[in-house]
Amino acid sequence: MSDQAETPPEPDFDLHEAVEVRPARSKNKRPDAMTAVIGVAFDAAISKESHRRLKHGKGLAVILLVPTASWVAPVTKYVHSIFGSRWKLHTRDGSDRRRNASVGSEEVSHDLSRGLCVLGITADLGLLPAALTTAVDITVRIAAPAGAVLRTAITRFAGRDPGEIPDVVAAGLDLHEILSAFRPGTGARKIAQRLAASSAGAGVLDRVPALETAxxxxxxxxxxxxxxxxxxxxxxxxxxxxxxxxxxxxxxxxxxxxxxxxxxxxxxxxxxxxxxxxxxxxxxxxxxxxxxxxxxxxxxxxxxxxxxxxxxxxxxxxxxxxxxxxxxxxxxxxxxxxxxxxxxxxxxxxxxxxxxxxxxxxxxxxxxxxxxxxxxxxxxxxxIKRPDLAGTMNMLRFHLDGELAAYDLSEVGALLEGSTGAEIMHAVRLARRTARNADRAMTADDLKLAVLPLDHIPRELLFRMAVHEAAHAVVALAVPVGVVKHVVLRARATSGGHTVIDFSDFALATRKMIEDRVVVGLAARAAERLLIGAESTGAGGSADSDLGSATMLIAGLHASFGMGEDLVYLGADQGLLNEIGLNRDLRERVERHLRELDARAADLVAENRAAILAVAEQLALRRYVGGKEVREIMSGVRKGAPGKSRESDEHEPSGY
The missing domain is CATH 3.40.50.300 (P-loop containing nucleotide triphosphate hydrolases)
Known part of the structure; x- marks a missing residue:
């Protein structure tokens, strides 16, 4: 296709002029809704010269393209009313599969050769007789009604100007959905309001985020x-x-x-x-x-x-x-x-x-x-991935819709980081309900309470959750690997907490970097075993769990990246998991490697148990500990600062 053919065609008339120069045909009798809408849309689609040729021409082949199939019958009726019966009509709305491009060409050629005018009306050009599409003299495309067209149609129908109407007001609405807004005796502005409401119901005018900031x-x-x-x-x-x-x-x-x-x-x-x-x-x-x-x-x-x-x-x-x-x-x-x-x-x-x-x-x-x-x-x-902190804050502000604009919501945003839009919307709804039930304005504390509804969690389980997440954070600093952003306890799906670590330098990872990351993942399981007495199911159960991620990373090291004993590539992602299940040798190598890293993780947990318990204590009290505070707690414990560690292993931290 040439560049010239793809360039948007310049209209040979001005839309606003076209819809304004043909007022209602009678000042005493207003048209019905169908005639008003189709008449103005037809006038807007055709130039004065083409309109004259249609009125007085002979032997013309004309195609009239309408927005959708529901327009075919009403437009046919309208055309018949203004041009009379001298036209031979071929209407195709797709309801009859037997009436397609291969049917009707003989009739079209016969009528044109006798000097008759032939008009095809359809929403799909491919349905019209082939003889008509090849011999066409004039093609008229009726567009879905824009704001100017609807304004004129409402004026003709109601006798009053409804004022400016945006072009998007009827976008997404079919003809009969548009016509349902036209009701006698309700006024021009009311008709415009109904159209806007119908568009909103069709999802056209929904309040949505701005793409520039999303x-x-x-x-x-x-x-x-x-x-x-x-x-x-x-x-x-x-x-x-x-x-x-x-x-x-x-x-x-x-x-x-x-x-x-x-x-x-x-x-x-x-x-x-x-x-x-x-x-x-x-x-x-x-x-x-x-x-x-x-x-x-x-x-x-x-x-x-x-x-x-x-x-x-x-x-x-x-x-x-x-x-x-x-x-x-x-x-x-x-x-x-x-x-x-x-x-x-x-x-x-x-x-x-x-x-x-x-x-x-x-x-x-x-x-x-x-x-x-x-x-x-x-x-x-x-x-589309889970949002980072900036994305989370943008979604939070959107769902708040101007509320709490004067508050610093950075901590709430950190608590919600990685949440879906639906989860954030649910948290805002819960916070509004809390404030409404208390008969006061919503506060940032209402949001925090909505995000962290863990008061119903049994004391022993809360202790385990806090130790689990604290171990991830402390061992990440001890290795060291990545940048600890924050640790949070919140009930979401099957997870009771979340430790955010930035592994931005992991794109071209070495064997050591992969092993260090796996150690951080296995540390939580080791902490449960050493500090509580037994592991829980919290470390496994899915491909994105601690054990699932560790297995994939080590299997990839051996079977995808050539960092193990062999150079052969065996697969990646789900295919690699399938390979582990079928390949006994690979499974045994991955198991041995994971056992070695698990032992290393246990050593690091034992060396940093005081810091893990101190972070866990703060986490249980406040549900959130920032990365900077984790580093400060760990530094204080190592220096023997008072209040930063607990010497006794026999008692849980006081926050539980």
Whole structure:
């Protein structure tokens, strides 16, 4: 495709002039809602010259593209009312699969050869007879109603001007959803308010974070800001559409904001957003294959209709569209047509069309069909990770929405660091409820109480949790490895605490660095054994637990990075765990190595037991100890400072 073809076309008329020069046809009789909206949208889409040719021309081949399939029948009725019956109409809304490009060409050619006018009305150009699309003289594209169009339509319908209406007010709404806001006798401004409320219900006008400051999105934020700049340049004619990123797949653990990100992105790019999911494709119809495919096509058609000049299509749960390589024979027969049709839609949307960006999201990137992720489709894959402190603080301030603006919330932010947006929102909601029940304004202490609701934890368990986390921090300083940021006790999922250590220099780790990090991970288990009497399940149980991480690191040392006895590469990540289960020799080498590092961790715990208990005492009292304070406690214990250690091993720290 040439650069010239991809440059946004310059309209041959001014939109505001077009919708204002054709007032209601009668001052005494107002049009109904359908006529008002479609009439103004039609007038806005067509130049004066094209309108004259349609009125008086002969032997014309005309195509009228509408926003979505629901517009086809109403627009057909409207066109018939203003141009009469001399036109031969071909209307295609996709409901009948037998009426496609291969049907109707003979009739079109016969009518044109007799000097008749032929008009095709559709939301999908590929459905019209091939003879009409090749012989077309005039193409008119009715866009989804923008603010100026809606303002004029409301004025015609209600007889009063509702005032300025933003272009985004009807973004995401189909024709019948727009028309439901038009009710006789309720006033022009009330109609505008209903439209705004409907858009909010469709997720268009939701309050969302500003992408510029949403640092919690990391790489996704950088990609989004670049897209916003590119779309602005495309609008301005400085670049062509081929220079714009058009397909991306976001993935993360649940609750990390993947579903919210497209709204943030659409707001930053100032474009309409169409959102669907694989589940919705089934739920919004009878669930038969043809209806699911039709719903998927409808989502793409809706995004195309709103692309004036750009729009974003978000498809959630894309992993629910299965990987064809893992399908059973029975499942393949059902799913293959849907998967193939989706791939074709992506190809035609991201390569042939202009103005549509497709954003997909998933919690399981490994289950997504590789064909979806190749260049030309969802060519960019971005992981949204747990936020750092800056991202956590930004999300906290967003959910507070101006409350506690005068408070220093850095400690609360540290307590919440790494939390999901949903967890932060829940903490703010709990804090507001506490203040509301006390009939007073919310305070920072309310937030801290919401974040650290551990009073119900039994005394013995709290002791174990504090020792566990204190051992991570103290041994990290004793090794030394990384930078201890803070230690916190809080109940979240299966974890009772969290020690934040910055391992920023770990990108090109040596064998010693890997071993040191594993020692820090194993120290908590050793501390439970030495200081309490027995280990608990808190060190294991999942791939990201202390034992899980240690196993992966040491297995990688031997089987991925060539730092053990052999140079052969055996795998990584989940594949490496599978290899350990099957490869007895590798499993024995990893076990021996872990035992050696566990003994080293136990020695360090024994050497620093007083410091571990002192940090644990403060942790139990306050639930949070900063990295600087951990270093001060450890230094004080080593110098024999009073109050910094406990000489007796027979009693728990006084904070328990």
């Amino acid at each position: 640092v919690e999105y990391g790489e996704a934020r950088v990609w989004g800001l670049n897209l916003a700049r590119d779309i602005a340049a495309y609008r301005g004619g400085r670049i062509t559409w081929r220079d714009v990123d058009r397909g991306v797949c976001m993935h993360s653990a649940p609750g990390m904001g993947k579903s919210l990100f497209p709204k943030v992105l659409a707001r930053a790019c100032e474009v309409p957003l169409v959102t669907t999911s694989i589940g919705e494709l089934f739920a919004s119809g009878p669930g038969y294959l043809d209806s699911v495919i039709k719903n998927m096509r409808g989502a793409f058609a809706r995004a195309a209709a709103l692309a004036s000049p750009c729009s974003i299509l978000h498809i959630d749960e894309i992993d629910a569209l299965p990987n064809r390589e893992t399908l059973s024979e029975r499942g393949r027969d059902w799913w293959t047509p849907l998967i193939t049709d989706t791939l074709t839609l992506l190809d035609s949307t991201l390569t042939a069309r202009t103005g549509i960006v497709v954003v997909c999201s998933t919690n399981a990137i490994d289950r997504v069909d590789p064909a979806l992720l190749r260049p030309g489709r969802l060519e960019k894959v971005v992981e």
